Amino acid sequence: MADKSDGWYWSEEGVNFHTRKWVRPEDLNANGTLFGGSLLRWIDEEAAIYAILQMGNHRVVTKLISEINFEASALQGDLIEMGLTATRFGKTSLTMRAVVRNMITRERILTIEKIVFVNLDDEGRPTPHGYTDITYDRDRMPREHPGTGTIKLPSH
Numbered sequence: 001m002a003d004k005s006d007g008w009y010w011s012e013e014g015v016n017f018h019t020r021k022w023v024r025p026e027d028l029n030a031n032g033t034l035f036g037g038s039l040l041r042w043i044d045e046e047a048a049i050y051a052i053l054q055m056g057n058h059r060v061v062t063k064l065i066s067e068i069n070f071e072a073s074a075l076q077g078d079l080i081e082m083g084l085t086a087t088r089f090g091k092t093s094l095t096m097r098a099v100v101r102n103m104i105t106r107e108r109i110l111t112i113e114k115i116v117f118v119n120l121d122d123e124g125r126p127t128p129h130g131y132t133d134i135t136y137d138r139d140r141m142p143r144e145h146p147g148t149g150t151i152k153l154p155s156h
């Protein structure tokens with residue numbers, strides 16, 4: 001077990017690191033390091049899942065991704081972990097902060113201060129989500145399956 005004084009447990013307040021990725025050959029750029037586009041795809045997907053679970057709706061879309069600061073890279077075989085936290089609940093939107101770090105080198109790979117997702121209705125228009133704070137549970141899990149429309153999933 002790592003010692004907390006070694007810097008690995010540095011503070012990323014409120015950020016939960018749920019998802020880990022294994023950097024594979026198809027994720028590399030011509031420089032032989034992690035391709036930024038792969039990383040952004042992973043983050044956008046992670047943010048979409050987070051937004052669905054926070055706003056309780058499958059119909060959420062990326063509205064804005066703020067400046068992306070790539071601080072360090074990763075090599076083939078590295079393990080990286082991604083973390084998100086909600087920083088603002090708007091009326092129809094949710095703003096998140098993202099952090100990605102390299103589990104092998106213990107460097108921070110990037111931070112994104114603002115990722116904004118918007119909650120949509122069936123016509124694709126912004127609609128209020130009605131939430132003001134973070135849930136750490138699965139209590140807002142959407143009940144309707146996006147592919148099957150009106151068929152309700154079992155309650156939980």
Ligand SMILES: CC(C)(COP(=O)(O)OP(=O)(O)OC[C@H]1O[C@@H](n2cnc3c(N)ncnc32)[C@H](O)[C@@H]1OP(=O)(O)O)[C@@H](O)C(=O)NCCC(=O)NCCS
Pocket residue numbers: 061062063064089090091092093094116118124125126
């Ligand atoms: C998402 C979309 C429906 C929003 O439409 P819109 O006309 O901007 O809607 P609104 O002006 O009502 O804004 C909706 C919310 O987004 C927020 N928003 C709009 N522009 C923003 C911006 N540039 N930065 C941050 N938040 C923004 C608004 O503040 C509002 O949030 P709030 O209700 O919590 O205050 C529309 O822009 C769209 O369809 N974009 C494409 C989304 C997409 O397809 N994404 C996938 C990547 S291609």
